[in-house]
Amino acid sequence: MNTEQLRQTLRQKWLDxxxxxxxxxxxxxVWVTCQGQRRPSSSFILATLAILEPQLSQLLPLVVDLSSNPDRIVAALGLNFNPDEALEALPEKPRMLKGSQLPAEFKLDPSHQPLPREMDESCARIRPQHKVRT
Incomplete structure (x- = not known):
């Protein structure tokens, strides 16, 4: 198991x-200040991530045997940060728009009739070609 990859995965899942x-x-x-960082309590973060990340729920029994201090566990996992500040530092994720939220220029005219569809250039047309009688 790559611990740095696990830390990155947990950070991303927590921020999402x-x-x-x-x-x-x-x-x-559930908000606390721990080592100068305002964030939800360690127990809340760990409980949430144990549900979101199956690897963590398998790993936590071993980790708790080594340290039962949730603040130390959260710090060791790289999660001792203010989530509001971390989100502000990230570029904004593009959001999916619902059909009703689309600008008018992107909406189809209800009277619009689609052109006949064709398969890829290398394939034959879907509709049979009509032969012209001579």
């Missing part, structure tokens, strides 16, 4: 989860 649930997480009473 936080971004998606930020509206209620910021109001939840």
């Amino acid at each position: 989860y936080y971004r998606e649930n930020r509206s209620w997480l910021v109001r939840l009473g």
Whole structure:
């Protein structure tokens, strides 16, 4: 198991989860300041990630045998950071737009009739060609 890859995966999954649930997480009473970083409590982070990342849930029993201090575990996993600041530092992810949110120039005219579809250039047409009688 590559520990650096696991750290990166956990960081990304935590930030994705936080971004998606930020509206209620910021109001939840799980916030602490640990080593100068404002973030949700270590127990909350570990419990969330144990659900999101199966590798971590397999690894946690061993890790807890080595250290039962959740703050030290979170720090060792590279998760002792303020998620708001980390998200601000990332370039914004493109979001998928629903059909109703598309600008007018990207919407199809309801009366639009699509052209007959053809297969790849190297293939024969889907519709049979009509022979012209002479």
